[in-house]
Amino acid sequence: MLKKLLLLCILSFHFSTYSQSREVKIISWNIRDFGKTKNSEELDKIADIVRDTDILAIQEVVSGYGGAQAVAKLADALNRKGSKWDYVISNPTNSSKYVTERYAFIWKTKYIKIKNRGFLVKELDEKVEREPFLLDFYVNGDKFTVLNFHSRPYNKDPESEIKEISKYILDRFTSPILFVGDFNVNNKNTAFTNLKDKGYKAAVVNKKTTLKKKCYRGQYVNYAIDNIYYSKKIKKVDSKVLDFIKNCTNLETGRYLSDHLPVYMKFSIVK
Template identity: 50%
Template structure:
């Protein structure tokens, strides 16, 4: 039998390195962030502050989202097992009308010896149309100067060793997608959502340009998912807004709309 795309509605995933998400975020900034994210079904956040204020900021965001017309739930990781000053938390937020958790979110401890911040994993099942499921990995790599390709190689092996699952990897890789470390995934039916789109913000706008590095992305298995749309969410828009918008984050969110492929 040939593969058929499920009749279910498309799913909308957004991933965002939200930079030091914690008590310093004002109510106005939480509202701005919520308005950027509210149209999506599931959110993967990186750089939630590990100390006091990080979990509270996620709860504040969920509270705001719950006042925008849909019911949301959320899950926050324990602090990553990281070198000093590199520890963070991750968070997932999702619309309960669209998704339910079928495997509880957890940090992947199998990878803690290989990565600075072990990915945060959860398994969701769709609640509408023909049922489908996916395992979402939320990941923030070490800095570009610290050889993040070492981490990406380990994560690629983990994904290949769990190829029976519909794994989607979302996050900040601190690598461009044309780096050779991604070849082992590309050769195993995985594709990148973005292809060279810049996702980080410069400190200053020059000649109308405020975008910098192409390092945030979503990687999905093309035999299990049909890509509908993918892009960054440019919440800056104009140079004169760069300074104020950098208070939200120095990264743009990346979104992917997709459908499950049913065999």
Template identity: 45%
Template sequence: MLKPSILLILLLLFCSELITAQVKISSWNLQNFGKTKSESEINYVADVLNEFDVVALQEIVAGFGGTQAVAKLADALNRKGAKWDYAVSDPTESTPYATERYAFLWKTAKVKREGRAWLDRNYVAEIDREPYMMDFNFKGQSFTLVSFHAIPKKKQPETEIKYFKFLPGKYPDKNLVFLGDFNIPQSHTVFNPLKKAGYLSVLVDQKTTMKMECVGEECLASEYDNIFYNSGKLKSLNFGVKLIYKSFPNMKAVRRISDHIPVWAEFEFSSEEGQCQ
């Protein structure tokens, strides 16, 4: 018969497993995905993304080729040992030159979708490419990804991002995770309202766009892509970027994949209900 102390240790270990969940999320601007990517390039993208549980993609072309490319990417991921599902947005309500789609992909054994994804229309008149949102559930813990591709830096993306401070109030019951290509660094003051509300960026002083050519060992240009999470609801366990240019002979070759590198973060979701009390 087990001693009470051993039973307590086993119970604590079991409860810890029940009330803690970890999910690995990635975001990647794939630069005209659906227009310029060959089968071998799509397979490379699948190799890069296969380690994650859920992925947010930006800059999917608005035409049929964008949706078709995401379907091919999901098929390539499905051939790597895990079952993936995906969702592609309608074209954004943008000026013709800027309209595009977003996409989410996820491992169905790890993450469950909750309802349909949607393009947020709260500030569709103020934001050129309105964010794409989707509710997910990971081992009983719900979270909502808010994927976004801001207007270029020269067009002042802060004029769009300033509306993000209102979204937690628009969705008070959702655990929002903002991610994507913001075209400005996390240090910009436009993010201060989110930070004051408890949102943190996983990356700080990390460049995520690639130069046309490396200058010595420096191949990255700007700090644009990031993931912002509610530190009151999530704990960042690990994070980073994928230095994809190291897999190619030169910058011209890697920029056929994208001019951005993927960013990622692993989060812990802790239950507030105390399932093992």
């Protein structure tokens, strides 16, 4: 009897360990003019901020050669900090002049795998200014999709873009998905209603992510517009805005890295 109980405990432990999905950490960050203004010292500071994540999703990579070069240099800086990283860069978005950008993903290769290099969602080309970049990731064989997006400015109807992408997501995906980026509207906006009605949640709620040019009464953040939205098949473990400014004395130098703070989320796949 004792042997049977012991065997049952071992099998139960083995099954529960096997069925648990590894926790994944992701950061979404609009890094202003990435590839146009960053020197080696600034890239190293960015690497220090994101080094503990598993996946970094970047918006606002400049469309020219400098953007791709900066992503490669950031991956190299991360590789020198103890882990092996890989990266992909999207083609330039099919956008009007001066707003064309690229997206990028950088990830640790030890646990995170890919099977293709991702693609810009051409079905949305006529409906959004900068079509999102989609990439499937795998952790312990479990697939999840990340849709990386940078919307139009707040005064140019980003809400209509969010609604179109939401429809695309809900029409095509039943697998775990994260919709990440700079949305230029607050998570409370009705543009996200369709996603929320289907069980999607925001990683952070009403957390300001953009940086002011100057401090006012000790405050250096403005708008809550960057976020990570995740489907029901993803379990949030932790989330926060990564405040690398911390106090007003660091604002001026911090803005050389970006005028946005990154959003962080730790999650696992629901089986």
